Structure formats: C-alpha cells, structure tokens
Amino acid sequence: MTWLAGRFLKGVDIFLRSILVIATVLAMTCINALSQNSVATAFDSLAISAQTGWPLNAFTAQHPPDIKITVKNKRADDWQGRVRVQRFDLLGEKTVVEWLSIRVSAGGQATTDYKPSLPFGVYRIDFALSGDASDSSPSSASQRLFFAYAPAHEARELPDDWPLATHINNLGDADHGEPLPGFKWYRYFKNWTTDNPARGQYDWSRLDSAFAKVKAMGGRMLLAGDGTPDWTVGPGRIAGMPWMTGATAYPPDNMEDLRTYLRTLIKRYDDGSGTLAAWETVNEANTLDRWLGTMDQLVEEAKIFREVSRETKNPPLLVGIVVSAGRQDNYVNAVIKAGILPYLDIVSGHFYEELLSYERETPINNLPIHVDMLTKPMHDAGSTLPIWNTESGIGITPREDGRLVSQQELNRRASQSPGAPKDPWLLDEKGAWRPLSERRAAGTYVAGTVMLLEMGVEKTFTFNVEGGGWIMDGAPALPWVATMVLGDQIKGLDFHHVSSVSAVVKGDKPGVKALAYRLGASDKPGVIVAWSFLSDLTVGRSKAWQPWLDVQPVRVTIQKREAEITDLYGRTTTRLPIKNGEVVIEVGEEPVYIREIQ
Numbered sequence: 270m271t272w273l274a275g276r277f278l279k280g281v282d283i284f285l286r287s288i289l290v291i292a293t294v295l296a297m298t299c300i301n302a303l304s305q306n307s308v309a310t311a312f313d314s315l316a317i318s319a320q321t322g323w324p325l326n327a328f329t330a331q332h333p334p335d336i337k338i339t340v341k342n343k344r345a346d347d348w349q350g351r352v353r354v355q356r357f358d359l360l361g362e363k364t365v366v367e368w369l370s371i372r373v374s375a376g377g378q379a380t381t382d383y384k385p386s387l388p389f390g391v392y393r394i395d396f397a398l399s400g401d402a403s404d405s406s407p408s409s410a411s412q413r414l415f416f417a418y419a420p421a422h423e424a425r426e427l428p429d430d431w432p433l434a435t436h437i438n439n440l441g442d443a444d445h446g447e448p449l450p451g452f453k454w455y456r457y458f459k460n461w462t463t464d465n466p467a468r469g470q471y472d473w474s475r476l477d478s479a480f481a482k483v484k485a486m487g488g489r490m491l492l493a494g495d496g497t498p499d500w501t502v503g504p505g506r507i508a509g510m511p512w513m514t515g516a517t518a519y520p521p522d523n524m525e526d527l528r529t530y531l532r533t534l535i536k537r538y539d540d541g542s543g544t545l546a547a548w549e550t551v552n553e554a555n556t557l558d559r560w561l562g563t564m565d566q567l568v569e570e571a572k573i574f575r576e577v578s579r580e581t582k583n584p585p586l587l588v589g590i591v592v593s594a595g596r597q598d599n600y601v602n603a604v605i606k607a608g609i610l611p612y613l614d615i616v617s618g619h620f621y622e623e624l625l626s627y628e629r630e631t632p633i634n635n636l637p638i639h640v641d642m643l644t645k646p647m648h649d650a651g652s653t654l655p656i657w658n659t660e661s662g663i664g665i666t667p668r669e670d671g672r673l674v675s676q677q678e679l680n681r682r683a684s685q686s687p688g689a690p691k692d693p694w695l696l697d698e699k700g701a702w703r704p705l706s707e708r709r710a711a712g713t714y715v716a717g718t719v720m721l722l723e724m725g726v727e728k729t730f731t732f733n734v735e736g737g738g739w740i741m742d743g744a745p746a747l748p749w750v751a752t753m754v755l756g757d758q759i760k761g762l763d764f765h766h767v768s769s770v771s772a773v774v775k776g777d778k779p780g781v782k783a784l785a786y787r788l789g790a791s792d793k794p795g796v797i798v799a800w801s802f803l804s805d806l807t808v809g810r811s812k813a814w815q816p817w818l819d820v821q822p823v824r825v826t827i828q829k830r831e832a833e834i835t836d837l838y839g840r841t842t843t844r845l846p847i848k849n850g851e852v853v854i855e856v857g858e859e860p861v862y863i864r865e866i867q
Contacts, residue, residue: 419753421451425487489546547586555600564607622811624717633809676706831866
C-alpha cells in the first residue's frame, strides 16, 4: 500500500507540474498576443510619409539630399518612438540602417529632416515606425522612396549652346512633364491636335504648364510637331497617328490652317524671355504613321514655319528633317532634293540603337554612319547647317525588388530562353528590342554623347524610353547621374573642341578595343573621356546582346604633366602617374574622366 500510495502521489505531482507548465505557456502566449495586438493597434493609429520636396526626387550638388519625414498620430495620447531608416545604395549594393527619434502629440503630426551625406548615385530608402529603443523591428507603418543625387547645374547657369538636353514629355506627369535639372534645352511635343481641337478653338493648358516650368528654370524649349488635326483634312484622309485621337498623318488641305495655328502659338509664348527658342517640323516624317504627304508638302510646311518665325522679334530656330533611327538614306536624300534646307537653321536626326555601335565597320547601321546619313547629302547640296540629335533613348530593364539587374544576368536569361532569336543583336523572342542593364545604358549615353560631339552633333536630347529609361521608380535613373557627371566635367571647357586621342588596350585581348576623346581648347587643360568595349563586326546595329566587359588596362596618350581620374559617377578621384606622355588606366564599358591638371 505504501508503495502504491507513493506511486499515486508521484503521479499527482507530475500531473500538477504539467498543468502548471501548460498554464504558464498559455499565459505567456496570451500576454504576447495582447502585447502584439496593442502594438499593432498603436501603429494602426500612426501614419508615416517621406517627401523630397523636389520634382522627380532629383537632388543636386546645390541642393543635396534632404528628406522630410512626417508622422501623423490619430491616437488620443502622445506617441514617442523611432523612425527606422533603411538606405540602400543601388551602385554600391550596400545597406545602412539608421534610427531617428520622434515624438508626436495626440491627434497631431511631427516632421523631422533626414539629411544624409552621400556620394552621387541612386538610393532606395524604406522608412518605418518602431517602438522604444529596445524594439529593433519596424512596424507596418512604412514607406519606400527612391531618389537620385548628381552634380547637375541649374539651367539658368548654363549657356545656350550647352550640349546636354532632354525631353519633358513622359517625365513625371504624362501630360505636362517635369524639366530635370542639369539641362538648358527641353524638347516638348506640342501636338497641334491637342492645342487646336477645332477651327478657332484652342486649349493651351498642357503647353502652358510645360512652358511655365521651363521658363522658371531659365531653360529653352524646342517644340516638336507631331500630327495634324483631322478637322483640317477632307473625308477619306483620316489615317496615321493611331496613338492620338483626332489626329491624322496627312498635311492640312489648306496650309493656311497651319499658318494660323503657328501664329497663335508664337503670339502667346513669345514673351521676350527666350524660353520658346526653337521648333521642329514634322517629327519622323519618314515613317508612315506620322507623314502621308509628299516631299513638296513637307517643304511647304517648313516654309510656313520659317515665314511665321520671321514675323516676331525673337524668331525661334527652325529644326527640320527630324529623321528616325535606322538607315533612312532615301528619305533624307529626297527631302533635301525637294528643297528643305534653305528654310532650316538646324538639321536633326534621332539616335537609338546606334548609340551602342561605336565602329563605322559595324554592319547595317552604326553611330558614324547615322551621322553621315545627314552630313553627306547636306554637304553635297552646299549646306553646312548644325546638326542636333533631338531624340535618343535606350530601353532599360526594370529593377527587381528595388535592385539593379546586371547585364550578366540579362544575358544569362536571354541565352536560356527557348525562343531566343538567331540574331540576338536585333530582337528578342517577342519581336522587341532587347533591354539593357541600367549600368550599361548609363555608360552608353555618356560614350554616345561624347562621340556625337566629336562628329559635329552639337546637342543630344535624351528621351524617357517607354518601359524604363530616364525615370524609374519615381526618380531619375543612373543614366541621369552619369550624364550630369559628364556635364560637371565639361562645364567651363570649350566643349565644341573635341578630338580623338590614342587609347590602346594592353596585352593580348582579342576583340577588346578602347576609345578616348579630349574635350577642351588645345592650349588649356581639358578632359579626356575614355572607355573600352567588345568589338564584333560579324553582326550589326545594336550591341545590347554582348557580354558585360569588365575593366581593362588601357594606355591613353596625354600631353600634360599631371592628371587625375574620376569614375563615371563622380564618386572617386585619384591622381595619375604620367610617363612618356601616357597614362595607364583601368577602364571597362563605363567611361572614366581624365582631367588634365597642367
């Protein structure tokens, strides 16, 4: 019995201990649940927002990063906590976490400034609310923000002959656009159809908005023509312009309708500020979607533009030909033969995939040949008008989870695609141009712009290509940062004086070449822009398909005794040793700047 009683008491003890453990676990679970529910409820009454205060979240050296963080409190009591700031550098691929203390009164809001000291680049920041100092996990009250930072100069500080230009269509508000800093000239599609929807009726709201923004910055506008209102043509001639309601690609039956529209436009915007500085005739009239008239009618429109321009005290420059990318020799020759040149101040063309082909020997089309397409027939006709590149763009692969997708990864995916084309330089399996990595595009914009300057193309207007380009995730992308560093490097130089400089890849590296160009007067210190690239003359046109080229040792000729090298994004600058009139640099697809000291 004693033994049985002992066993019984021991069993009761184990049972009671088990009950106690279970009860403790349940109690702790309930406490944690109540605590979590209390925190969630508290944060549900809080809201956080972060704003840069600058259009398109573009910071410049004159206006460095400054983000205002606002917390709104709907609770009946005060709240004190912290803002968790997780900053990711897209170039350096590094994450930094910082904490900001904040106190918000009941039913009120509080604002604090976040002013990080950063190198130029593009950044992703996640802002989230957290509890006291012991709580390291962020809440659901959060916001993600992208911003860019570059040494962009204000438009009013730049000369009228500044070579870097851009569009304002498709930047920010799709209807009105936003002018980015760092440029003097902004191209804008004025759209006769939108401005003048019926005879005698006008709606200038879109153009008013864009004009006011460019004027406020001290910039210059190039207005591009695109389409004719369908009310200006007779039945059966409504064709072309499928992307624009009420428009046709035919010229007006009565050219006086065009004259009246242009007179009304210039009377409204010729305000003495110089903002309305140039306008373009029919955009890419070599394409059927945009022009279904004759060459003689195209010249007649240019003549009307010229005549209306001369009726004002501040006549805008007239830009014409406006040829699209690709080999369009027949069109250029035909419109010049029809007699358009005497009415023009500027000849223009568009460069897209040509920017990726540096060598004249590249089959089908390349950068030098596309320039020749304009210069040769013009010179043969006895004219030497300046040339502008009024539209350039490179499709960029969208970021994934706020991170860059490398060219190596894009090429790997393309090679494994079951529908990969046999001609990878041309189209992908869906029949579209293959997009580039953001870093390859940035390097290409800079290299292409410098080469165009050397070949006599005075301005290059960049365009926010549909599907990803100049603006991504609500902020300028890396091409803007890189282009602004180019502008910072050449500001104060004679950028009209550009010459080729010897650049040779060291060692036995088949297919690898280098290019270098010096900008600046020969009797003063200048800047050399240099890069290396993979040469492949077996395929033509765009080289978007190529493997990413890492840095290579390159010998560059230099005539000065001292120099320093700066990377594409203006992050690092180091002094260079010069020996026997040469410097050896490490450079790949991303150009670098060699600044002569003396």
